[in-house]
Amino acid sequence: MRVDFTGKTVVITGASSGIGSEFARAFAAKGCRLIMVARREDRMRELAGELGVPCEILTADLSREEECNKVIETIAGQGAFALINCAGFGLLGATVEHSIEEELGMIDLNIRAVHILTRRFLDLRRESGSGAILNVASCAGLLPAGPYLNTYYATKAYVASFTQGLAEELADMKSGIYVGALCPGPVYTEFTKVARGKEWASALTPEKVVSYAVKKMEKGKKLIVPGAGVRFGLFGTRFLSRHRTARIIGFGQRSRVEE
Template sequence: MKIEGSVVIVTGASSGIGAATARAASAAGARVVLAARREDRVRELAGQLEGAIAVRCDVTDVLQVTALVQAAIEAFGRIDILVNNAGQGLQAEMEAISLDDFRGVLELNLVAPLAMMQAVLPIMRRRGAGAIVNVSSGTTFADVPGTGGYVASKIALERLSAIARNELEGSGITVSTMIPFATRTEFLSSIRAGRADAEAMTAGAAFDEPERVAEAILELVESGEPQLDLVPAAYGGTNRGGEPR
């Protein structure tokens, strides 16, 4: 699907990959709907992007998801692309995972993307076209101690995306999965639990810039491929250095 002239909803758009994706989509000629809980940030960003609107939205609240989609329709008349980017980390070994924290991460990383897809799919079906990109994580490529709760939520999202893609075959709607590697965002500072452990584990790691991930997300929208990753080949991914594949 072409980015130029499209209407794009980006969740988690207040910083990091979401904000970078919104900027990249706007620069490519899209009209962008910025969604996040931090209303001040998305309003500031919307003011920098031509034709963009900002909507405060906690994607774990179905009523707010419905209001977000309605705001997009009222502003632009349609929704062409959804980037499900909102998410949160969790770092704790299996025996120490708080069940409340685990439920919270599942709600944001897995249930909320499903709610967003359910909200936009009827609109896309009426037009016979659409693209959905669900943002996963390169941590799903390894079995690193302490990442079990977070990885479980993202692996489930990847399978949900793949099955949704098959269910929508022939509808004109594609569902794809973006798998970034370590990225320079506010992820570690907003982790639900285990921040110190996560920071220690990633100390000295080479981080991608969010703009690189944003470019890959738009590439995935345009290609309609099932999946794209920025994970280095040494970690089992397809990235052999340089540009994403």
């Protein structure tokens, strides 16, 4: 499958920061019309001002089901070709130290919003038989467990699994709609600040992640893992037990927890 984004309308959630902002820049460079979604309107307005392509800004808290539905209702009829589900966050620290409300908010955003938007965007595109959805999971979603970033790892496992399964179903149906999961390792964004932890010792830039992702999407790749080091690390876990892998990850994530 080849996917051509040139001049199309692309919806990007989490466009106010980090990887989502970078997707906005990348698709603007392809002459796309953008629909940007996040809570911080000022950030999106500032970015839109730099891009030089038509941009619509939708302010929404996607952890709320009714706001996800409102986004879909707003974009229906606008011929949006692609959806990039990028909004998400994590919380560093022991699970029992987090408030259950914050954890449920994470599940609502990282899982429920991605599920609702993916399903409803597919409904919008099904008749045309073309379009594209990229769900930003994480390499966390391809690993057994992530102690001290625990709920986050579990949410990303859902996103990776759901997206990969959906992509296979669409392939069986010979659908022209592309569905893929992006699974980056560490990336320098606002993620760590939001997660209330210490910055990654080493990470990729959002520019690198997004330019790699867009190239792979254009080739129809269903599972996209940027960074040779991350791919090598994931390969290495095949030789370890799930328990051992989770212990190693836990050691790393615990060292990032602010005292």
